[in-house]
Amino acid sequence: MYIIKVRGKAKIPDYIQFRDDHFALIAYFRADRPLKNMEKYGLEGHAEKLKSIIEAIPFGKLEKLYI
Numbered sequence: 001m002y003i004i005k006v007r008g009k010a011k012i013p014d015y016i017q018f019r020d021d022h023f024a025l026i027a028y029f030r031a032d033r034p035l036k037n038m039e040k041y042g043l044e045g046h047a048e049k050l051k052s053i054i055e056a057i058p059f060g061k062l063e064k065l066y067i
Contacts, residue, residue: 001041001067005031007059016054018065043067 002019014031018041027041031054038044046067057063 001026001065002062003053003057003065004062005054005057005059014059019062 001021002023004017004019006015006017008014016027016029016031017025018027020026029035035047035050038047038050043050049067053065
């Protein structure tokens, strides 16, 4: 799974995307909102780690998500 942080413009907020190994979009949510429904993506129990990863990654850079 891959993660990318997309910078919003003007009134559009920043977003986070999760993509699978074929780069198909799995999840798309606002960066400033709490993580919800993580069990749907197989990431339950990793909310704190994901929060720190989201804060640390730069905008626009696709990174492999190791959890």
